[in-house]
Amino acid sequence: MNLTGNTILITGGGSGIGQALAIKFAQLNNTVIICGRRQNKLNETVEREPRIKAYCCDVTDPLDVDRLSRQLQADDYQLNILINNAAILNYYNFSKPDEFKLDAATLEINCNLTAPINLSMALLPQLLRHPHPHIINVGSPGGIVAISPSPLYSASKAGLHAFTQVLRLHLKNQARVIEVFPPTVETEMTTNLPRKKVSSEQCVNAILDGLRKGKDEVWVGEGKVVRMLMNLLPPAWVFRLVNSQPSMQVK
Ligand SMILES: NC(=O)c1ccc[n+]([C@@H]2O[C@H](COP(=O)([O-])OP(=O)(O)OC[C@H]3O[C@@H](n4cnc5c(N)ncnc54)[C@H](OP(=O)(O)O)[C@@H]3O)[C@@H](O)[C@H]2O)c1
Numbered sequence: 001m002n003l004t005g006n007t008i009l010i011t012g013g014g015s016g017i018g019q020a021l022a023i024k025f026a027q028l029n030n031t032v033i034i035c036g037r038r039q040n041k042l043n044e045t046v047e048r049e050p051r052i053k054a055y056c057c058d059v060t061d062p063l064d065v066d067r068l069s070r071q072l073q074a075d076d077y078q079l080n081i082l083i084n085n086a087a088i089l090n091y092y093n094f095s096k097p098d099e100f101k102l103d104a105a106t107l108e109i110n111c112n113l114t115a116p117i118n119l120s121m122a123l124l125p126q127l128l129r130h131p132h133p134h135i136i137n138v139g140s141p142g143g144i145v146a147i148s149p150s151p152l153y154s155a156s157k158a159g160l161h162a163f164t165q166v167l168r169l170h171l172k173n174q175a176r177v178i179e180v181f182p183p184t185v186e187t188e189m190t191t192n193l194p195r196k197k198v199s200s201e202q203c204v205n206a207i208l209d210g211l212r213k214g215k216d217e218v219w220v221g222e223g224k225v226v227r228m229l230m231n232l233l234p235p236a237w238v239f240r241l242v243n244s245q246p247s248m249q250v251k
Contacts (some may be wrong), residue, residue: 001134010033010034011057012087013034015036036056061198070123080131083114087153087156088108088111088153089147090103090104109152110153112159113156115161118190134175135177136178139160141226145230145238147248149248164177181227187200203237206218
């Protein structure tokens with residue numbers, strides 16, 4: 001993939017990996033547009049890299065997505081890359097059903113799975129109008145091996161993985177469809193996670209390396225261990241092994 005001269009929309013560009021991706025891509029002479037719900041977080045990214053354009057958009061709201069899609073066309077962006085990065089991670093203990101909140105669960109699944117599907121479909125006509133169209137979905141090793149404390153994050157990322165595989169098949173000869181698998185990264189999402197973390201910048205440098213090499217799946221850092229274990233051992237063993245770690249205990 002050519003890492004320069006593109007027009008890229010990055011969802012969730014106001015913080016974490018999305019912010020680091022936006023800044024890096026802007027520095028590489030791409031036109032970068034970010035979206036998110038919190039205007040103040042979007043402003044922080046634009047303050048760090050004023051060439052980035054920001055639009056407030058809740059990706060779980062179909063009206064907001066439709067408005068953003070029209071706005072991008074009205075502003076004459078030649079969009080050729082969509083990066084579905086926005087996501088939410090909640091913690092659950094299914095042995096305590098009285099603590100389960102359907103609203104939060106629905107929002108998590110919508111943000112992590114339904115929204116990337118809707119955005120891809122809403123923006124595909126624009127993407128296909130320009131050279132080198134790409135859809136890049138930010139997945140997770142937790143979507144390949146389910147994680148006990150964050151089961152709906154895992155379930156939605158597993159769904160995103162299935163969607164990505166089929167989208168790649170359906171769009172072959174029309175667009176590149178890529179999935180990236182970050183390791184544990186120091187961001188708002190992992191504040192309560194007692195695990196070794198890499199910085200967003202380190203993660204993004206490795207992602208860009210993989211994209212440059214033209215891979216369909218870009219695995220970064222410790223995530224590669226998960227992929228290797230899945231290739232070597234029965235999935236049920238990997239599930240037990242991963243979830244026996246102290247950081248995987250539910251509260
Ligand atoms: N951090 C990790 O260890 C890790 C590991 C593997 C994969 N990932 C994946 O990497 C991606 C980025 O995560 P991160 O760690 O950078 O988390 P983060 O800092 O919490 O960023 C998530 C971003 O998504 C935005 N967002 C959430 N809901 C949204 C909505 N409904 N509409 C629009 N934007 C929304 C948030 O902004 P607003 O709240 O302002 O909307 C925020 O900027 C995610 O897909 C995550 O699953 C992260």
